[in-house]
């Protein structure tokens with residue numbers, strides 16, 4: 001914890017009241033709490049205290065990205081590999097920048113141009129990379145459970161950047177970070193997560209993070225896009241966006257994952273947008289200070305109209321900005337836990 005405070009203090013140009021109170025909050029928590037996980041696989045098993053600790057740590061890193069020299073030393077000499085078996089714009093770039101801002105060396109691995117195309121397994125690939133001295137593996141894979149499998153079979157830290165329909169923990173962390181920034185706290189907030197819930201790892205991680213931090217979550221979408229186990233999850237469900245739009249403080253519009261849809265879960269895109277799209281008309285019935293979110297990439301005109309995506313209630317680009325600080329915090333904490341774990 002003192003290392004975080006040193007970083008915060010070394011890199012703080014202006015000792016504003018906000019930064020001071022944030023530092024004090026970290027100190028208070030630090031007295032009772034020590035981060036101990038060298039892997040971040042999902043949020044289902046994390047406590048509210050652990051989630052807050054990541055968010056507080058991210059707050060300490062936030063201002064590094066606003067300085068003219070966007071670098072801090074905590075991962076100097078460490079190697080982070082971005083092991084992405086699926087496409088990504090935001091998560092991949094954000095992890096690369098986060099690692100680089102903490103002075104790590106970053107290796108970009110793509111399936112194309114690698115020996116995976118010759119049949120090499122995930123574990124063999126990871127073990128070969130580890131043999132070259134990799135300290136942290138950031139993995140995105142279309143198979144749920146791939147990050148967990150790696151964490152059990154290699155010594156490096158493993159961070160899940162999205163696995164199948166299972167979890168996308170850093171997306172959910174940046175989502176709750178953004179909500180906390182906008183609303184002060186998630187306690188008692190009403191949050192709707194709308195759309196293609198069944199194919200969404202973001203919805204799952206969001207649901208765990210948001211409910212653990214005290215929000216009331218409603219999943220909204222057509223019955224054909226609800227997960228089979230929805231009745232066992234700590235959420236409400238609704239099949240009508242019109243029923244919930246006036247009540248919620250935050251709305252997170254999910255991307256329709258056309259590449260994963262099987263069968264015909266809704267009659268047409270136009271029909272989907274009519275019932276589940278966030279339109280200017282629906283926004284006129286929402287609370288004036290509703291926070292509009294989307295994890296990206298957006299299908300404009302499907303999940304939401306462009307006027308809403310680019311409107312004053314939208315925090316979509318703020319989410320992307322916050323992702324950097326959150327991922328810096330995650331890389332920093334898993335590395336710290338690894339340093340403190342006996343080999």
Ligand code: CP
Nearest residue numbers: 088089090091295296
């Ligand atoms: N939100 C998200 O995971 O975006 P990318 O697929 O571009 O990483």
